[in-house]
Amino acid sequence: MNAAVRQIASITSATARRAVEAAVAAAEAAGQTSAIAVVDATGQLIAYTRMDGAPVQAAQIAQDKAYTAAGFGMPTGQWHDLMAADAPLGRGAGTAVDRLVPFGGGLPIRVDDRTIGGIGVSGGHWSDDDKVAQAGAAVVN
Amino acid sequence: MNAAVRQIASITSATARRAVEAAVAAAEAAGQTSAIAVVDATGQLIAYTRMDGAPVQAAQIAQDKAYTAAGFGMPTGQWHDLMAADAPLGRGAGTAVDRLVPFGGGLPIRVDDRTIGGIGVSGGHWSDDDKVAQAGAAVVN
Amino acid sequence: MNAAVRQIASITSATARRAVEAAVAAAEAAGQTSAIAVVDATGQLIAYTRMDGAPVQAAQIAQDKAYTAAGFGMPTGQWHDLMAADAPLGRGAGTAVDRLVPFGGGLPIRVDDRTIGGIGVSGGHWSDDDKVAQAGAAVVN
Amino acid sequence: MNAAVRQIASITSATARRAVEAAVAAAEAAGQTSAIAVVDATGQLIAYTRMDGAPVQAAQIAQDKAYTAAGFGMPTGQWHDLMAADAPLGRGAGTAVDRLVPFGGGLPIRVDDRTIGGIGVSGGHWSDDDKVAQAGAAVVN
Numbered sequence: 001m002n003a004a005v006r007q008i009a010s011i012t013s014a015t016a017r018r019a020v021e022a023a024v025a026a027a028e029a030a031g032q033t034s035a036i037a038v039v040d041a042t043g044q045l046i047a048y049t050r051m052d053g054a055p056v057q058a059a060q061i062a063q064d065k066a067y068t069a070a071g072f073g074m075p076t077g078q079w080h081d082l083m084a085a086d087a088p089l090g091r092g093a094g095t096a097v098d099r100l101v102p103f104g105g106g107l108p109i110r111v112d113d114r115t116i117g118g119i120g121v122s123g124g125h126w127s128d129d130d131k132v133a134q135a136g137a138a139v140v141n
Numbered sequence: 142m143n144a145a146v147r148q149i150a151s152i153t154s155a156t157a158r159r160a161v162e163a164a165v166a167a168a169e170a171a172g173q174t175s176a177i178a179v180v181d182a183t184g185q186l187i188a189y190t191r192m193d194g195a196p197v198q199a200a201q202i203a204q205d206k207a208y209t210a211a212g213f214g215m216p217t218g219q220w221h222d223l224m225a226a227d228a229p230l231g232r233g234a235g236t237a238v239d240r241l242v243p244f245g246g247g248l249p250i251r252v253d254d255r256t257i258g259g260i261g262v263s264g265g266h267w268s269d270d271d272k273v274a275q276a277g278a279a280v281v282n
Numbered sequence: 283m284n285a286a287v288r289q290i291a292s293i294t295s296a297t298a299r300r301a302v303e304a305a306v307a308a309a310e311a312a313g314q315t316s317a318i319a320v321v322d323a324t325g326q327l328i329a330y331t332r333m334d335g336a337p338v339q340a341a342q343i344a345q346d347k348a349y350t351a352a353g354f355g356m357p358t359g360q361w362h363d364l365m366a367a368d369a370p371l372g373r374g375a376g377t378a379v380d381r382l383v384p385f386g387g388g389l390p391i392r393v394d395d396r397t398i399g400g401i402g403v404s405g406g407h408w409s410d411d412d413k414v415a416q417a418g419a420a421v422v423n
Numbered sequence: 424m425n426a427a428v429r430q431i432a433s434i435t436s437a438t439a440r441r442a443v444e445a446a447v448a449a450a451e452a453a454g455q456t457s458a459i460a461v462v463d464a465t466g467q468l469i470a471y472t473r474m475d476g477a478p479v480q481a482a483q484i485a486q487d488k489a490y491t492a493a494g495f496g497m498p499t500g501q502w503h504d505l506m507a508a509d510a511p512l513g514r515g516a517g518t519a520v521d522r523l524v525p526f527g528g529g530l531p532i533r534v535d536d537r538t539i540g541g542i543g544v545s546g547g548h549w550s551d552d553d554k555v556a557q558a559g560a561a562v563v564n
Contacts, residue, residue, distance in 0.1 A: 013333045017303070024295075045341060048330040051295045052147050056184040056212040059327060060239050080229040094236035101237040103229035126229060143393050145297040145422045149290040149324070154447075154474045156286040162440070183290070183324040186482060189471040192436045200468060252284050281286045288475050325479040353479040370503040370526035370549060377517035378524040380483045 010040040011109055011117035015140060016047035019109070019119055023136030027051060027123075034123035034132050035062035038109070039070045041116050054123040061122035064099040065106030065133075070118025076106030077130060105129030107137045116140070151181040152250055152258035152281070157188035160250070160260055160277040167276030168192060168264075175264035175273050176203035179250070180211045182257050192264070199263035205240040206247030206261025206274075214256040217247030218271060246270030248278045257281070292322040293391055293399035293422070298329035301391070301401055301418040308417030309333060309405075316405035316414050317344035320391070321352045323398050333405070340404035346381040347388030347402025347415075355397040358388030359412060387411030389419045398422070433463040434532055434540035438563060439470035442532070442542055446559030450474060450546075457546035457555050458485035461532070462493045464539050477546040484545035487522040488529030488552075493541025499529030500553060528552030530560045539563070 011019075016038040027034040028051075035050040035058035045066075050059055068076050079102030083090035093100055104126035109117040119136045121129040152160075157179040168175040169192075176191040176199035186207075191200055209217050220243030224231035234241055245267035250258040260277045262270040293301075298320040309316045310333075317332040317340035327348075332341055350358050361384030365372035375382055386408035391399040401418045403411040434442075439461040450457040451474075458473040458481035468489075473482055491499050502525030506513035516523055527549035532540040542559045544552040 013306075013331055017306075017331055021299075024299075044332070044338065045330065046332050048327065049295055049299055050326070050328050055214075056208075056326065057238055057240075061237065064237065077229070080232055083232060084228075090232075094233065100233075102233040103237070145293060146291050146393055146398050147294050149292050150287050151290050152286060153288050154472055158444075158447075158472055165436075165440075183326065185324065185473070185479065186471065187473050189468065190436055190440055191467070191469050197467065252287055257287050349479075355478075369507075370500070373503055373506060373513075374517060374523075374525040378484065378487065378526070379480055381480075 008041055009111070009114050009116050010042065011038065011046060011140070013046055016117065019136040019139045020047045020049055022139045023119065023121060023132050024049065024051060026135030027132045030128065030131065032124045032128055032132055034121050034129065035059050036132070036136060037062040037066040037120045038136070039066040039118050041070060043067050043071050046117065051123070058122035061101060062120040065101045065120025065122060066118040067099050067120070068101050069106035069108045069120060070115060073108045073115040075104070075108065076101050077104035077126070105133055107133045109137050109140050111140060149182055150255050150257050151183065152179065152187060154187055156281060157258065160280045161188045161190055163280045164260065164262060164273050164277030165190065165192060168273045171269065171272065173265045173269055173273055175262050175270065176200050177273070177277060178203040178207040178261045179277070180207040180259050182211060184208045184212050187258065195264040202242060202263035203261040206242045206263060207259040208240050208261070209242050210247035210249045210261060211256060211259025214249050216245070216249065217242050218245035218267070246274055248274045250278050250281050252281060290323055291396050291398050292324065293320065293328060295328055297422060298399065301421045302329045302331055304421045305401065305403060305414050305418030306331065306333060309414045312410065312413065314406045314410055314414055316403050316411065317341050318414070318418060319344040319348040319402045320418070321348040321400050323352060325349050325353050328399065336405040343383060343404035344402040347383045347404060348400040349381050349402070350383050351388035351390045351402060352397060352400025355390045357386070357390065358383050359386035359408070387415055389415045391419050391422050393422060431464055432534070432537050432539050433465065434461065434469060434563070436469055439540065442559040442562045443470045443472055445562045446542065446544060446555050447472065447474060449558030450555045453551065453554065455547045455551055455555055457544050457552065458482050459555070459559060460485040460489040460543045461559070462489040462541050464493060466490050466494050469540065474546070481545035484524060485543040488524045488543025488545060489541040490522050490543070491524050492529035492531045492543060493538060496531045496538040498527070498531065499524050500527035500549070528556055530556045532560050532563050534563060
C-alpha cells in the first residue's frame with residue numbers, strides 16, 4: 001500500500017438506496033410520511049427520497065440528521081444528554097456547529113465498528129423518526 | 142388518474158392577494174404596521190406586502206412564519222408549548238429547523254381540513270401579529 | 283371545488299424513485315457513473331442518488347438540471363439554441379437565473395402534456411447524461 | 424430641516440400593491456403567467472405576487488429585475504447595449520454585480536424624475552415581461 005493513500009470505508013450507492021427503501025417501507029407500515037436521507041462517510045448525500053405528504057421542512061432536517069450522525073459517528077438523539085451535561089457545549093453547539101440536529105431521527109451506519117455513513121429521517125415526532133431510521137440502518141447494521 | 146401523479150391542493154394567487162389585503166385592513170384598523178406573507182402548500186411565496194413603517198426585519202420574519210405554518214400545518218404560536226414539553230425539541234428545534242419561528246403570527250390556511258398554504262405577519266408583538274394573520278386567513282378559513 | 287384552491291399535478295415519490303432506479307440501470311449499462319435527481323412540479327427534490335465514482339460536483343449539477351427542466355417545462359439542452367438566438371438572454375441568463383443549467387442532462391417529466399416534475403443527470407458528458415435522463419423519464423413519459 | 428436628516432422618496436406600500444394588481448390584469452389580458460415584484464427606492468420588497476402557473480424560477484428573477492431597475496434607476500433592458508459597448512463591463516457585470524438581470528422585464532418607477540422604486544416581471548419572454556412591467560409602472564409613471 002502506498003503510504004500516500006488512505007482508504008475511506010464508505011457506504012455504496014446501491015446499499016444506500018436499499019436503506020432508503022427499507023425506511024420507506026417501515027414508514028408506510030407505521031403510517032408516517034417521512035423524508036429519508038443517507039449520506040456517506042464524508043457527509044455527502046448518496047440516496048434520498050421525500051414521501052408524498054411529508055412536510056417541506058423534512059427535506060432539510062433529514063439531510064442534516066444524516067450529516068450529524070455520520071460526521072460524529074453517534075445517534076443524533078444522544079446530543080441532548082451531552083449538551084445537558086456540559087454547559088459550554090449546551091450553550092454553544094446548536095449555533096456553533098453547522099447543521100447540528102440534537103434530537104432523534106439520525107443514526108450512524110456502521111460495519112465492523114466503523115462508521116460508513118449515516119441515515120436521517122424527518123416528518124414525524126423524533127421518536128417515530130428514530131424507528132424509521134433504525135429500519136433503514138438495519139439493512140447494514 | 143395516472144398513478145405517477147398526485148394532486149397538491151394549494152391556495153390560488155388571487156386568494157392569496159385577497160388574504161394580504163384583508164390582513165392590511167386589519168392591521169390599519171389596529172394601528173399596526175406589518176409585513177404580511179402568504180405561501181402556498183409547498184412553502185413558496187405567493188403574495189406579500191410590507192406596510193409603510195414596518196421594521197426591515199419584518200420582511201424575513203413574516204415570510205418564515207408563513208413557511209413554518211404551511212409546512213407543519215400548525216399555528217406558529219403552538220411551538221412554544223411543544224418545545225416546553227419536549228426537552229430535545231426544546232433545545233434543538235430553534236437552530237436545527239431552517240426558518241422556524243416558534244411564536245405567534247403564523248397560521249396555516251385550511252380548506253376542508255387540508256392545509257393549502259400559510260400566512261405570516263410580523264411588525265408588532267406576536268400576539269398582535271396573530272390577530273392580523275387571523276384576519277388574513279379568515280378570507281378562506 | 284373551492285375557488286380558493288388549485289390543484290398542482292406532481293410526480294409521486296414512488297414514481298420518482300422508480301425513475302432514479304431506471305436511470306441507474308441505464309447508466310450502469312452505458313458504463314457511466316452519474317448523480318441522478320428527480321424534482322416535483324414545484325422544483326423540490328423527491329428522489330436522488332449519486333452512484334459510486336461520480337464526481338462530487340455531479341450532486342449539485344444533477345439537482346440544478348432537474349430544477350431547470352421542471353421549472354421551465356423544457357429540456358435543459360434547448361437553452362443553448364435559445365440563448366444563441368437571443369442576445370440579451372444569451373448574455374444574461376447564465377448569471378441572472380439561479381441554478382440554470384443550459385446544457386443537456388435535464389428533462390421535464392410529463393403526463394398528458396403537463397409537467398409533473400423533472401429529472402437531472404450529471405457525471406458524464408452532457409450528451410451521455412441526456413441518455414441516462416431519458417431512461418429515467420421513460421418510466422413515466 | 425435638521426442637517427443630519429435626508430428624506431428618501433420611496434413608493435408607498437398601497438401604491439406598490441396597486442402596481443402589482445395592474446400588472447396582474449395586464450398579464451391576464453395577454454395570457455401571461457407572471458411573477459411580479461415591486462421594490463422601494465432602497466431595493467427592498469414592498470409588494471409581490473406569483474400568478475398560478477408561473478415558473479418557480481420567476482420568483483427570483485422578478486425580484487432581481489425589480490432590484491436591478493430600482494438600484495440603477497434604469498430599465499433592465501438597457502444593460503445589454505451597455506455591456507456590449509464596454510468590454511470590461513460586458514465581461515464582468517454579470518458575475519460582479521449581485522442580482523443583476525441584464526434583459527427586459529424590470530423598470531424603475533419614477534415620480535418627478537426621481538426613482539422611487541422598481542418593478543420586475545418574469546414568467547414569459549423578456550419582451551412580454553416588459554409590457555406587463557409597463558402596465559404596473561403606469562400606475563405611477
